[in-house]
Amino acid sequence: xxxxxxxxxxxxxxxxxxxxxxxxxxxxxxxxxxxxxxxxxxxxxxxxxxxxxxxxxxxxxxxxxxxxxxxxxxxxxxxxxxxxxxxxxxxxxxxxxxxxxxxxxxxxxxxxxxxxxxxxxxxxxxxxxxxxxxxxxxxxxxxxxxxxxxxxxxxxxxxxxxxxxxxxxxxxxxxxxxxxxxxxxxxxxxxxxxxxxxxxxxxxxxxxxxxxxxxxxxxxxxxxxxxxxxxxxxxxxxxxxxxxxxxxxxxxxxxxxxxxxxxxxxxxxxxxxxxxxxxxxxxxxxxxxxxxxxxxxxxxxxxxxxxxxxxxxxxxxxxxxxxxxxxxxxxxxxxxxxxxxxxxxxxxxxxxxxxxxxxxxxxxxxxxxxxxxxxxxxxxxxxxxxxxxxxxxxxxxxxxxxxxx
Amino acid sequence: xxxxxxxxxxxxxxxxxxxxxxxxxxxxxxxxxxxxxxxxxxxxxxxxxxxxxxxxxxxxxxxxxxxxxxxxxxxxxxxxxxxxxxxxxxxxxxxxxxxxxxxxxxxxxxxxxxxxxxxxxxxxxxxxxxxxxxxxxxxxxxxxxxxxxxxxxxxxxxxxxxxxxxxxxxxxxxxxxxxxxxxxxxxxxxxxxxxxxxxxxxxxxxxxxxxxxxxxxxxxxxxxxxxxxxxxxxxxxxxxxxxxxxxxxxxxxxxxxxxxxxxxxxxxxxxxxxxxxxxxxxxxxxxxxxxx
Amino acid sequence: xxxxxxxxxxxxxxxxxxxxxxxxxxxxxxxxxxxxxxxxxxxxxxxxxxxxxxxxxxxxxxxxxxxxxxxxxxxxxxxxxxxxxxxxxxxxxxxxxxxxxxxxxxxxxxxxxxxxxxxxxxxxxxxxxxxxxxxxxxxxxxxxxxxxxxxxxxxxxxxxxxxxxxxxxxxxxxxxxxxxxxxxxxxxxxxxxxxxxxxxxxxxxxxxxxxxxxxxxxxxxxxxxxxxxxxxxxxxxxxxxxxxxxxxxxxxxxxxxxxxxxxxxxxxxxxxxxxxxxxxxxxxxxxxxxxx
Numbered sequence: 001x002x003x004x005x006x007x008x009x010x011x012x013x014x015x016x017x018x019x020x021x022x023x024x025x026x027x028x029x030x031x032x033x034x035x036x037x038x039x040x041x042x043x044x045x046x047x048x049x050x051x052x053x054x055x056x057x058x059x060x061x062x063x064x065x066x067x068x069x070x071x072x073x074x075x076x077x078x079x080x081x082x083x084x085x086x087x088x089x090x091x092x093x094x095x096x097x098x099x100x101x102x103x104x105x106x107x108x109x110x111x112x113x114x115x116x117x118x119x120x121x122x123x124x125x126x127x128x129x130x131x132x133x134x135x136x137x138x139x140x141x142x143x144x145x146x147x148x149x150x151x152x153x154x155x156x157x158x159x160x161x162x163x164x165x166x167x168x169x170x171x172x173x174x175x176x177x178x179x180x181x182x183x184x185x186x187x188x189x190x191x192x193x194x195x196x197x198x199x200x201x202x203x204x205x206x207x208x209x210x211x212x213x214x215x216x217x218x219x220x221x222x223x224x225x226x227x228x229x230x231x232x233x234x235x236x237x238x239x240x241x242x243x244x245x246x247x248x249x250x251x252x253x254x255x256x257x258x259x260x261x262x263x264x265x266x267x268x269x270x271x272x273x274x275x276x277x278x279x280x281x282x283x284x285x286x287x288x289x290x291x292x293x294x295x296x297x298x299x300x301x302x303x304x305x306x307x308x309x310x311x312x313x314x315x316x317x318x319x320x321x322x323x324x325x326x327x328x329x330x331x332x333x334x335x336x337x338x339x340x341x342x343x344x345x346x347x348x349x350x351x352x353x354x355x356x357x358x359x360x361x362x363x364x365x366x367x368x369x370x371x372x373x374x375x376x377x378x379x380x381x382x383x384x385x386x387x388x389x390x391x392x393x394x395x396x397x398x399x400x401x402x403x404x405x
Numbered sequence: 406x407x408x409x410x411x412x413x414x415x416x417x418x419x420x421x422x423x424x425x426x427x428x429x430x431x432x433x434x435x436x437x438x439x440x441x442x443x444x445x446x447x448x449x450x451x452x453x454x455x456x457x458x459x460x461x462x463x464x465x466x467x468x469x470x471x472x473x474x475x476x477x478x479x480x481x482x483x484x485x486x487x488x489x490x491x492x493x494x495x496x497x498x499x500x501x502x503x504x505x506x507x508x509x510x511x512x513x514x515x516x517x518x519x520x521x522x523x524x525x526x527x528x529x530x531x532x533x534x535x536x537x538x539x540x541x542x543x544x545x546x547x548x549x550x551x552x553x554x555x556x557x558x559x560x561x562x563x564x565x566x567x568x569x570x571x572x573x574x575x576x577x578x579x580x581x582x583x584x585x586x587x588x589x590x591x592x593x594x595x596x597x598x599x600x601x602x603x604x605x606x607x608x609x610x611x612x613x614x615x616x617x618x619x620x621x622x623x624x625x626x627x628x629x630x631x632x633x634x635x636x637x638x639x640x641x642x643x644x645x646x647x648x649x650x651x652x653x654x655x656x657x658x659x660x661x662x663x664x665x666x667x668x669x670x671x672x673x674x675x676x677x678x679x680x681x682x683x684x685x686x687x688x689x690x691x692x693x694x695x696x697x
Numbered sequence: 698x699x700x701x702x703x704x705x706x707x708x709x710x711x712x713x714x715x716x717x718x719x720x721x722x723x724x725x726x727x728x729x730x731x732x733x734x735x736x737x738x739x740x741x742x743x744x745x746x747x748x749x750x751x752x753x754x755x756x757x758x759x760x761x762x763x764x765x766x767x768x769x770x771x772x773x774x775x776x777x778x779x780x781x782x783x784x785x786x787x788x789x790x791x792x793x794x795x796x797x798x799x800x801x802x803x804x805x806x807x808x809x810x811x812x813x814x815x816x817x818x819x820x821x822x823x824x825x826x827x828x829x830x831x832x833x834x835x836x837x838x839x840x841x842x843x844x845x846x847x848x849x850x851x852x853x854x855x856x857x858x859x860x861x862x863x864x865x866x867x868x869x870x871x872x873x874x875x876x877x878x879x880x881x882x883x884x885x886x887x888x889x890x891x892x893x894x895x896x897x898x899x900x901x902x903x904x905x906x907x908x909x910x911x912x913x914x915x916x917x918x919x920x921x922x923x924x925x926x927x928x929x930x931x932x933x934x935x936x937x938x939x940x941x942x943x944x945x946x947x948x949x950x951x952x953x954x955x956x957x958x959x960x961x962x963x964x965x966x967x968x969x970x971x972x973x974x975x976x977x978x979x980x981x982x983x984x985x986x987x988x989x
Contacts, residue, residue, distance in 0.1 A: 099941070104891055116700075134891035137892055232626045242662050271543050492956060678793070
């Protein structure tokens with residue numbers, strides 16, 4: 001009986017592998033037939049008849065799933081909208097998205113699958129630098145461009161002074177955002193003593209911390225406490241109690257809104273009255289639900305001004321379709337998609353390399369601001385950050401701010 | 406001095422959070438001799454039950470609280486029936502139980518992500534966030550309540566184990582399952598009871614965490630800490646689980662407060678290993694040497 | 698399926714396999730359950746990358762040095778923890794793995810939590826395959842030697858093994874050392890394959906994933922480990938189309954195999970040519986007679 005089960009299981013798995021393989025082969029064979037039948041003119045740029053595939057990777061599961069699912073939903077929604085308007089260059093689009101569980105190795109495999117088997121023309125995502133960096137070799141091998149949404153590590157697009165030819169992004173990079181936050185705190189808000197609480201196991205949090213401290217001390221401020229926690233922690237009172245004795249004017253909290261809400265609540269419970277400040281991990285309706293009073297009067301750096309009509313419009317469309325509130329990643333995925341559409345239009349082709357070339361000269365107005373891709377950096381250059389203040393449970397836009405240096 | 410006292414309060418409250426989870430762990434361990442990694446999943450489900458009872462059905466808090474605990478107990482028993490009972494029937498070694506438990510916890514977490522979604526759910530404000538003030542010290546209202554509830558649950562559990570017939574049967578089974586089965590104790594019933602109690606405690610912990618930390622699919626992740634605390638105190642021992650939790654909570658707090666929050670876990674893990682070197686069965690663990 | 702994609706899966710399987718082989722010796726043949734092997738992988742990965750980038754060594758020597766360093770560290774850890782039983786050892790290794798990760802998160806020389814990009818890409822299907830074949834051959838020789846038999850004796854009845862004069866501690870130590878070397882080499886390959894290292898890549902999930910593969914493949918079987926690695930690395934890829942439900946199915950599959958075939962796919966058996974012929978004969982003779 002046991003042997004039977006063992007053999008049965010192996011058989012099932014082998015059959016399924018073969019089945020998946022064959023299925024794909026048949027499809028591929030069909031595609032080949034199609035391309036043979038089709039007139040030779042578009043043979044090079046077309047791979048799948050009238051449907052062009054756009055890839056997406058990111059976390060659909062795991063602790064980053066909130067952001068990943070929002071991104072993929074956004075991409076799917078925009079693809080539907082564009083198809084409803086008759087498609088792009090006369091073709092219908094199709095979104096193909098794969099989960100990475102937030103794991104670098106999975107991301108590499110997902111991109112291998114997207115580029116070779118699904119033959120996508122461009123990939124949008126992932127939402128973390130730890131995945132965006134290792135996929136670049138696959139992209140370069142298969143010559144397919146990628147537009148990262150919120151991968152903020154500078155090394156996603158430039159390593160050792162060399163630009164990675166197929167990696168782009170729509171978000172700001174850590175040094176910029178850290179400098180914006182520190183510059184605003186020191187120059188505009190005139191704070192002298194800052195404390196930092198950060199997530200030691202998170203790349204985004206470490207990056208922001210490093211550059212916040214650098215800029216803040218350069219501007220003559222003093223860092224009175226630098227405390228850390230570890231991803232997954234829910235209690236921050238030991239660190240906060242220590243910060244309290246250092247008596248800072250402002251506490252910089254460069255991490256995501258769930259931890260922000262928890263730590264803000266706990267800070268107030270401990271009687272800390274310092275102003276709180278954060279980065280683009282903050283904006284979310286959930287933050288206000290969880291910690292409306294605790295974050296009152298706090299500032300954070302954001303990509304968008306929430307009152308902007310274009311932002312409102314997108315927010316409403318998303319809400320209507322998914323009955324969920326859009327998270328920040330949605331806006332960036334939206335603009336990444338805009339970049340893609342714009343590049344295809346200008347290249348007048350679905351050839352991935354042509355799209356890549358067009359992406360290098362992107363200059364569009366997205367909902368997160370003016371996006372002008374730098375040819376040498378593949379980052380959006382001079383994208384202004386929006387400073388938002390939380391007042392009575394509302395996100396109030398303060399000003400566009402770029403650090404003076 | 407004030408900071409030290411405040412840190413002790415923080416540590417105690419973190420410790421009582423760990424204790425609430427560690428007791429459920431340890432209870433199951435004392436009977437089954439393996440670490441039930443699905444416990445974190447049950448806590449998470451308890452938190453979701455409490456949340457939906459409060460928001461969708463608008464049940465009064467006490468009813469929702471109890472309802473969530475009962476549902477969690479039922480689910481814990483269900484997990485036992487599906488994932489552990491077949492192994493128990495074959496006397497499989499503890500490795501298999503652990504793997505099965507990890508499969509269950511993966512299943513539960515991702516099932517919730519796929520159905521309810523990964524978003525964070527905020528509990529309605531049942532209690533005020535305004536802390537009690539004791540001179541310069543601040544004590545959270547919810548923390549106080551958690552401390553009290555943990556203490557009540559523990560007292561009730563100890564009463565149940567020490568003074569009821571069922572409790573004595575559980576003790577006997579923990580001591581020697583084969584002999585107690587021969588003495589006419591229904592081992593299967595004991596296992597169900599233990600999982601139900603463990604699940605009930607997980608449900609209570611879940612609702613309390615939900616109120617304190619909001620609800621999300623990975624909330625069960627904190628149980629790792631309580632697992633470590635249970636080992637600290639000695640697996641299978643309920644007082645050990647409580648003492649281990651409180652020590653771990655205070656230790657972590659003092660390390661972050663006075664030494665380095667960056668290296669907190671490194672230091673607490675090193676201390677754990679050192680304790681185990683000197684006391685390989687934890688502080689109050691019973692010797693499990695060659696227990697059939 | 699496209700060859701480019703299959704190649705990716707195969708390389709990934711190869712990397713996993715190296716770590717699984719080592720763990721298979723520790724868990725499958727010696728009966729020790731580790732939750733910290735991702736820590737050994739991390740040590741190997743960072744050492745190998747340092748050797749390659751900072752000292753300019755070629756691939757194979759850097760991988761070997763990575764493995765050796767990880768093995769040496771395992772000796773220290775082993776000295777402290779190998780006397781612990783069951784779950785206590787589990788937790789000690791878990792603590793070790795998390796501690797390594799925390800150290801790497803804090804060491805800015807290696808990029809801290811932000812990771813270390815720009816590692817040269819030197820891994821392809823061929824060298825992965827060769828490294829694995831060599832790894833398998835060494836392991837088979839070891840298991841068929843006196844040491845291997847002693848290790849199995851330790852797994853089966855530690856007390857009895859001790860009584861007949863086997864130095865159980867020494868054999869556990871050898872087993873841990875070799876498994877750490879394998880894990881270190883696997884870690885080194887991760888770096889040279891992805892071109893990027895980040896402490897996050899070596900989380901506890903990675904350790905549990907490896908353990909699941911070992912148990913899934915079958916305790917005490919090298920061919921089981923090979924088969925298990927191939928299947929469990931391919932399974933999530935096959936399930937990719939299920940998106941959200943992928944890991945739900947994976948968790949269910951793990952539970953299913955545990956309860957239906959707790960000794961794993963190949964528990965204690967090996968695939969050999971001889972065995973295959975015998976199997977055919979048995980099938981022919983006994984027909985449908987099931988053994989239960």
